[in-house]
Amino acid sequence: MKLLILCALKSEANELLHCHKAKSIFLRKRQSLFLAEQGNTKLYFGITGVGRKNARRFLKTFSSEIGTFDALIVGGFAGALNPSYRAGDIVCAKAFLDLENNRMVSLVSGQNFLKKSDFSFQMAVGASVNGFLLKKDKQDLLTSNSSVDFVDMESLEAVLFCEEQEIPCCIVRSVSDELGFDFPPLEFVQDSWKRINLLRLLAAVLRRPAVLLKVFSFRSRLRKAGKNLARALVEVVKGFEDK
Numbered sequence: 001m002k003l004l005i006l007c008a009l010k011s012e013a014n015e016l017l018h019c020h021k022a023k024s025i026f027l028r029k030r031q032s033l034f035l036a037e038q039g040n041t042k043l044y045f046g047i048t049g050v051g052r053k054n055a056r057r058f059l060k061t062f063s064s065e066i067g068t069f070d071a072l073i074v075g076g077f078a079g080a081l082n083p084s085y086r087a088g089d090i091v092c093a094k095a096f097l098d099l100e101n102n103r104m105v106s107l108v109s110g111q112n113f114l115k116k117s118d119f120s121f122q123m124a125v126g127a128s129v130n131g132f133l134l135k136k137d138k139q140d141l142l143t144s145n146s147s148v149d150f151v152d153m154e155s156l157e158a159v160l161f162c163e164e165q166e167i168p169c170c171i172v173r174s175v176s177d178e179l180g181f182d183f184p185p186l187e188f189v190q191d192s193w194k195r196i197n198l199l200r201l202l203a204a205v206l207r208r209p210a211v212l213l214k215v216f217s218f219r220s221r222l223r224k225a226g227k228n229l230a231r232a233l234v235e236v237v238k239g240f241e242d243k
Contacts, residue, residue, distance in 0.1 A: 002069035004044045005237065006055070008154050011191045012076045013045055015230030016237065020045075026065075031058055043237065044069070048154060052128060055157040063161070071110070071168040074158045075233045077225055078173035079133055081142045082124065082149040085175050087221035090232045091124040091150050093171035096159045099127055099145070105159050110170030114236065121232070124149035126171055128156035132186055138179055150175065172236055174229035176222050184214035191222065 007013040010032070016022070022034035022045050031054065034045040044066055048058040078091060085091070092114060096105045104125075114121055127148045133141065141148065155171045162169035183189055185204060188211070190196050196215075205212045 001040060002042045002044065002066065003071050003073065003237070004046060004066065004069050005073045005075060005233070006046045006048055006058070006154070006158060007075050008048050008050045008054070009076070009191050010047050011226065012229060013047060013233075016075075016233050017045055019234055020237075026062075030054070031061075033062055051153050052130065052157050055154040059157060059161050068165075069167070071170065072158055072162050073110075073170045073172065073233070073236055074155045075172050075229060075236075076152060076154065076174075077176040077222070077229070078126070078150040078152045079138065080150055080175045080178050081138055082122075083179050085122065085150070086178060087175055088224035088228045089175045090121050090228055091126070091173050091175065092121040093126040093155070093173075094123045095125050096156060096171065097125060097127040097145060097148055098156060098160070099129075104147075105163055107159065107169055107171060109168040114170075121172070122149070126150050126152065126155055126173070128152055128154065132183065132189060134183055135180055142179075170236060172229075172232055174225040174232065176225040177218070181218075181221070182214060184211055184218055188215050189218060191226075193219075 005016065017034055020036035020043055022036040024032060025035050026033040030049040032047045036043040046058055046062060048055045092111065093107050094111065095107055098105060125147050129151045133151055150173060152173055159169055188196055188201055
């Protein structure tokens with residue numbers, strides 16, 4: 001059996017890669033592919049890069065190299081539209097809204113991976129957008145699409161790919177920012193301090209001291225989201241291996 005697990009960022013998949021002792025088999029800029037073999041099961045871990053375009057490019061490139069596989073899991077961070085969601089909550093998409101074509105795609109088959117897990121999942125409706133949504137953007141989207149609980153930037157490409165290939169798709173995301181969260185300037189919205197230009201951050205803080213508080217607030221949420229995401233993905237993959 002073959003399972004493909006996709007994440008936009010390597011930091012989102014590190015726990016899985018370590019847990020399964022996955023080996024790198026391809027690396028190109030921010031896209032990479034890892035493989036772990038356990039008995040008759042092949043686990044492929046793909047790092048796509050951020051955004052729908054990168055997810056689409058990854059699937060187009062690697063699906064031909066990997067060949068057919070039995071299911072696809074997408075993991076990563078998500079922005080909450082549901083006002084009850086808090087940072088670190090784990091959401092699993094029961095359906096996904098294709099905003100461009102105004103249609104809902106059911107993901108019931110992907111929920112089979114969760115049946116053997118004791119982890120607490122919020123069953124939700126997701127949608128993919130083309131960038132970070134700030135408070136007003138989220139409110140506008142929620143006003144026009146009240147059924148959407150969370151947003152991300154890559155999952156729709158996987159959903160459409162799996163629909164075309166007629167294979168199960170499971171979307172598991174960890175909330176990194178609540179509905180009313182006030183982001184710092186987007187150049188400081190990174191998954192690692194190493195990606196932040198500290199001189200530019202210092203300059204921004206000198207102009208507006210509140211920026212530093214917003215950066216630390218986001219980093220705190222991201223740490224919690226990342227910790228819970230790692231645990232959830234380990235459980236979901238384990239569910240596949242137990243099938």
